[in-house]
Amino acid sequence: MQMKLTEDMVDGKDNCIPLTNGPIRMSLMEAKLWYTFLEVGTEMIINRTGRRMFPYVEFSLRGLDPVGLYDVMFDIIPASNKCFKFLNNKWVPIGKKEHEFKTQPFKHPDSPRIGSEWMARKISFEKVKLSNRPGSKSGIFTLHTQQKYLVRISLVKHEKGGEVSVVEYPIQATTFIAVTAYNNRKVADLKINSNPYSKAFRYPVKSLPIDVSPIN
């Protein structure tokens, strides 16, 4: 659904896409991947032990206070109040969503750092996992299948006197539907072709039954 990404939407000379009206920018490559999936209708596998998100969320920050101390938080929030079904090769709403599991935001392991440090490198949440088993392990988010979610990044600034100020940046491009198995063949093929860890798979050679009757 939605927007296609083109080179001329790039923000300035360093190939970054402004993803919010705030300081969060995704690199061109990363953003392209997300928008490619979004066009097909992103599905994310969830399972009992936790499955990594692919694509994962990676971005850079700008405009922070260089000497201010920040936490960077990652969260997954509902993107719709409906639940969905895959019918006729399309995800269609079919009812109200379930009540969400209680999850806690995941604090980027580099937190807390000063603004200049955050801005100096890419910030990656590649190890975040998605699950359908309730639990409280940090970095594993428990979701409902057939429901729609998106990623929200928050910046927590440590102010003087122990106070904090928080700004939240939901990232629309990361919208996905949680599933235990892919419904859309196009999504599966896209993942196989873009995720280095799944290039592995070869369609199995149908092993014909071998006649083992004794020769006599």
Add this chain to the structure above:
Amino acid sequence: MQMKLTEDMVDGKDNCIPLTNGPIRMSLMEAKLWYTFLEVGTEMIINRTGRRMFPYVEFSLRGLDPVGLYDVMFDIIPASNKCFKFLNNKWVPIGKKEHEFKTQPFKHPDSPRIGSEWMARKISFEKVKLSNRPGSKSGIFTLHTQQKYLVRISLVKHEKGGEVSVVEYPIQATTFIAVTAYNNRKVADLKINSNPYSKAFRYPVKSLPIDVSPIN
């Protein structure tokens, strides 16, 4: 050579060994490993692409200024002005050491952080590599074989006005001799038995030549 490590040398309730007169403490397990190798005469493999140190350096810090900003630096320095040879199952000095390659200290990738953050977790330099090829890749140290070295940790505190203060902690327990192949069978066996990545090796089964002459 030197000291054996016993449980009652442990510093306090959390099983740490004070390795210097400063804030650096190695966990009991980690320190035991180092002292075990030290008794045999530690050898570290160096090669052209860089070989990891094993054991590696891992410790915790105490007594820092919780809100002060620090870098933690890792360096390898000469431990002797001699070079050595393995004779009669012992390392013996046989001459003057070569002039050292110019290497730059390796800044722990988490640097800079505030004291409370450094003190909250173990600090590990497991990815440091040793090489015999001169080069300037960060985290790869170029050494001379048959010479003796040790690890020095430095704490760099960022003071107000951009100044820094540095304190250095050479760690005697990490003393080793650089080699391109193990000389002491005991060292090799110790590494095989304590490094998970080398458990792999099985002494090869001598493959007897098979007679493939045609039966006629």
Add this chain to the structure above:
DNA sequence: ATCTTTCCCACCTAGGTGTGAACC
């Protein structure tokens, strides 16, 4: 000849993929 160094190798650790059969 002797000793050190190089290179390739089998063999691991560690963990990320989608699949199909079985399960519910």
Add this chain to the structure above:
DNA sequence: ATGGTTCACACCTAGGTGGGAAAG
């Protein structure tokens, strides 16, 4: 019968070991 879920699995990526033959 239908459709979502679970599980073991083959197949990868990525990279750390010491050994032995060969080279220097």
